[in-house]
Amino acid sequence: MAIEVTGLRKAYRDKVVLDGVDLYVPEGEIFSLLGPNGAGKTTTVQILTTYIGADGGEVRVAGHDLAREPGAVRAAIGVTGQFSAVDNLLTGEENLVLMADLHHLGRRKGQRRVGELLEQFDLVEAAKKPVATYSGGMRRRLDLAMTLVGSPRLIFLDEPTTGLDPRSRRTMWQIIRDLATSGVTIFLTTQYLEEADRLADRIALLNHGRLVAQGTATELKRRIPGGxxxxxxxxxxxxxxxxxxxxxxxxxxxxxxxxxxxxxxxxxxxxxxxxxxxxxxxxxxxxxxTPDLDDVFFALTDRHAPAKEGNPR
Missing domain, CATH: 3.30.70 (Alpha-Beta Plaits)
Known part of the structure; x- marks a missing residue:
């Protein structure tokens, strides 16, 4: 199992952000976590990637206990956040070489890995150009390539296609599919319901810190009347x-x-x-x-909405 979460809790003073969340993600799966703003998606990702601590619950990521082995978790995963973490003053190739050095790959192995990723992400022609000249889609591809330098088997993608044009978004979708085909487990958060529908093997819907539904896209749609x-x-x-x-x-x-x-x-x-x-x-x-994921989203989030809103992400 790539991710095992039981009873995950997180609060900021009197604001309960995660209220007993259970998640299980098998290896090699594309798993998508959906929810409205304030549902707790980003907080969940931040906990699972060791950026912040949980207040309660048991979590294992990539086979390691999150609380006891955070270093082993960080070594096993890759994270691509909502905003590109590339250096605009460096070229695309230099960004990748920097990541290879941080992973202690060594000169020869690092050069080989950088070449593989430039080829895989169609960045060979732009490799020597400053990242400041890249389009949004190119920057996003480079950002994901940098995440993969260390060959992680589990990747967290937090809204990876936000701000991309339709063509760049579809290119990113194909990259994600190819990664999953190669055996990489992907934990995806997104605001685009079509994206989850097309990519995810399973989907979980988070609302005000609680999971209100889990299953395949087809299973979730069948829960909603109106077909x-x-x-x-x-x-x-x-x-x-x-x-x-x-x-x-x-x-x-x-x-x-x-x-x-x-x-x-x-x-x-x-x-x-x-x-x-x-x-x-x-x-x-x-x-x-038949109902689509939009219908599922609105029906389930409305049905389970508590009296008070405004929890942080």
Whole structure:
């Protein structure tokens, strides 16, 4: 297990930031922690990466007890924060060489590792240029490359694509997927729900210091009502016939559509089509609508919101 967290607690005076959080992240998984501002995401990352201490709970990171072996934890992980930690006065290559020296890789091994990372992150042509001339996407790639100099098997990415344009964001997504494919465990926090949906093997939703849901994106979406199959008809006769056959559906006479409650699964779709076929009802078009992570986010955070807000991140 890459990360094991039981009963994690953190408070600042009378402000409870984390209130008994349990987290388990298997090796090689992309795990995403979501939550609104003030939920405790950044505090969780800061504790797991040894930047701050916890007030309670048991934590093991990369096989090491966080409280007793913080040095071993730091040696085993890599961290890419919300803001790039690169030196603008140095070139991209010099930034990587500096990290190689800090990791005591030695001259030959360090040069080899720097070359590998420049190639991997498509920074060869820009290697000799000052980082001050880099675009936002290039800076973010360099920042992640610097995190990987020591070849960590567990990486914390705290909102890694904030401020990037859509093309740079997708490039970063592919890099993250490639890292996971190579066996690296990734702990990801993000404000972009689509990012978690596309990347994460499992997702946890944190709200006001408590975990309110965990599971795959598909599992979380199934917890939220509102899925339906929309049937489009060529005329009012077809709409009327379907409405009579499918009681409880929502009809729109102007649009000639009927919304049939459904979980969007194959079984429910086959059942619906069978009923339409039995009644000889012709459908002009059919579309399946299921809740997305936005629906999950708003439904669960609203449902579990406490009376008072304003906890720090």
């Amino acid at each position: 339906h199959i929309r049937l489009q008809f060529a005329d009012e006769i077809g709409l009327e016939s379907a409405a009579l056959a499918l009681r409880g559906s929502a009809r729109d006479d102007d649009a000639l559509t009927l919304n049939v409650p459904s979980d969007g699964g194959i079984r429910s779709l086959k059942t619906l089509l069978g009923r339409l076929d039995e009644q000889s009802i012709e459908v002009d078009a059919l579309t399946i609508h």
